[in-house]
Amino acid sequence: MSTMLSDYDYHLPEELIGQKPREPRDHSKLMVVNKEKEEIEHKHFYDIIDYLNEGDILVRNSTKVIPARLFGHKDTGGVLEILLIKRIDLNTWECLLKPAKKLKVGQKLYIGHNNELIGELIEIKDDGNRVLKFTYEGAFEEVLDKLGKMPLPPYIVESLSEKERYQTVYAIKGESVAAPTAGLHFTKELLEKIEKKGIKIIDVFLEVGLGTFRPVQTENVLDHKMHEEHFEIPEEAAKIINEAKTQGRRVVAVGTTSVRALESSVDENGKLVAQGNDTHIFIYPGYKFKIVDALITNFHLPKSTLLMLVSAFSNREFMLDVYKKAVENEYHFFSFGDAMFIY
Known part of the structure; x- marks a missing residue:
C-alpha cells in the first residue's frame, strides 16, 4: 500500500479538462475497466446498459445542487463573491467570501439589482x-434561484448556458455545492x-x-484530514x-459520493444501516469495500482523495495505467469529462 502523495500523480494535458457538458448527456465516452483481468474497452456511456446485469442494484446520489454562487456589494460599492457552503438554520449560512479581509462583523452585503437579498x-x-x-x-x-449561479469547479473556465446541465436528471432534494458528476x-x-x-x-x-475539491497538502496521505459531508440512507x-x-x-x-454514503453506513455484521449522519470517511488503498461491487465514476484530479x-x-x-490510456485516447477529465465503469 502506498501512502505517499506523489504516488497518485499523473500527467494531464490541460486541453483534456472537460469545459462543457457532452450533448446528449449519454454520448460521453465510457471506459470499461475489468479490474480482475486488468482489461479495458472503449465505449460510449449509453453502452453502460450492456454491462449492468438483471438483478443488479444501481445506487445513485440524488442530491440537488443549489445555485450557491452569488455576487454582492458593500455599502461602499466594492463587489465581492459569496459562495454558500453550509446552511446553519433557515436564514443563516456558512460562506466563503472573496475578497473578505476588510469585512467586519455587522457589515451588510447587498445582492441583486434591487437588493432582493x-x-x-x-x-x-x-x-x-464567514457566517x-x-x-x-x-x-x-x-x-x-433567481440571483445565484451554479458553483462550477475552479478548473472550469467556460460559463454554463443552462443551470440544469450541472444537475443530474434525477436530483430530488438537498443543498449540495457541487454536483455528483458521475450521474450527469x-x-x-x-x-x-x-x-x-x-x-x-x-x-x-x-x-x-x-x-471534494480540497487538495491533499500532506506528503503522507494518512496525515490528510478528510472533509465532512452529510448523508442519508433511507430505510427502503x-x-x-x-x-x-x-x-x-x-x-x-x-x-x-454514493460510495462514501454506502461505505459510511455499515454495521459490524456488514449490513447497511438506514440513517442520516455525517461522514468523513477516507478511502485509500488497503480499504476493504463492504457494500460496493462495481463503480461508475469520472476521471479525477491528480493527487486527489478521489483518485485514491x-x-x-x-x-x-x-x-494509473488506465489513466495513462485515457490521456492517450483523449478522454475528457473531471466534472464535465467522460466516464469509467470499474467492475
Missing part, C-alpha cells in the same frame, strides 16, 4: 469562513431502459461540499441493498 456578517470562523444571516422577501430558494451522464430514457432490463435503481443522498434503500448482498447480487454505485478511492477499488498501479 441582504446578508449581514455575524461571525468570522477560525478557518476563515451570513440573510433577509429577503418570499422563499429563500426562489430568491436564490444519465438521461431519463437511459434510466428507463436500465429499469426495464430488471435493474433496481435506488436513491441515497450525500450533500457534496467544497471539500437499506432493506433492498442488504437483500441483494445476501443473495450475491451486485451493488453498482454511481459516483464516489478508485485506486482502492482496483489497484494503484493498474489505475
Whole structure:
C-alpha cells in the first residue's frame, strides 16, 4: 500500500479538462475497466446498459445542487463573491467570501439589482469562513434561484448556458455545492431502459461540499484530514441493498459520493444501516469495500482523495495505467469529462 502523495500523480494535458457538458448527456465516452483481468474497452456511456446485469442494484446520489454562487456589494460599492457552503438554520449560512479581509462583523452585503437579498456578517470562523444571516422577501430558494449561479469547479473556465446541465436528471432534494458528476451522464430514457432490463435503481443522498475539491497538502496521505459531508440512507434503500448482498447480487454505485454514503453506513455484521449522519470517511488503498461491487465514476484530479478511492477499488498501479490510456485516447477529465465503469 502506498501512502505517499506523489504516488497518485499523473500527467494531464490541460486541453483534456472537460469545459462543457457532452450533448446528449449519454454520448460521453465510457471506459470499461475489468479490474480482475486488468482489461479495458472503449465505449460510449449509453453502452453502460450492456454491462449492468438483471438483478443488479444501481445506487445513485440524488442530491440537488443549489445555485450557491452569488455576487454582492458593500455599502461602499466594492463587489465581492459569496459562495454558500453550509446552511446553519433557515436564514443563516456558512460562506466563503472573496475578497473578505476588510469585512467586519455587522457589515451588510447587498445582492441583486434591487437588493432582493441582504446578508449581514455575524461571525468570522477560525478557518476563515464567514457566517451570513440573510433577509429577503418570499422563499429563500426562489430568491436564490433567481440571483445565484451554479458553483462550477475552479478548473472550469467556460460559463454554463443552462443551470440544469450541472444537475443530474434525477436530483430530488438537498443543498449540495457541487454536483455528483458521475450521474450527469444519465438521461431519463437511459434510466428507463436500465429499469426495464430488471435493474433496481435506488436513491441515497450525500450533500457534496467544497471539500471534494480540497487538495491533499500532506506528503503522507494518512496525515490528510478528510472533509465532512452529510448523508442519508433511507430505510427502503437499506432493506433492498442488504437483500441483494445476501443473495450475491451486485451493488453498482454511481459516483464516489454514493460510495462514501454506502461505505459510511455499515454495521459490524456488514449490513447497511438506514440513517442520516455525517461522514468523513477516507478511502485509500488497503480499504476493504463492504457494500460496493462495481463503480461508475469520472476521471479525477491528480493527487486527489478521489483518485485514491478508485485506486482502492482496483489497484494503484493498474489505475494509473488506465489513466495513462485515457490521456492517450483523449478522454475528457473531471466534472464535465467522460466516464469509467470499474467492475
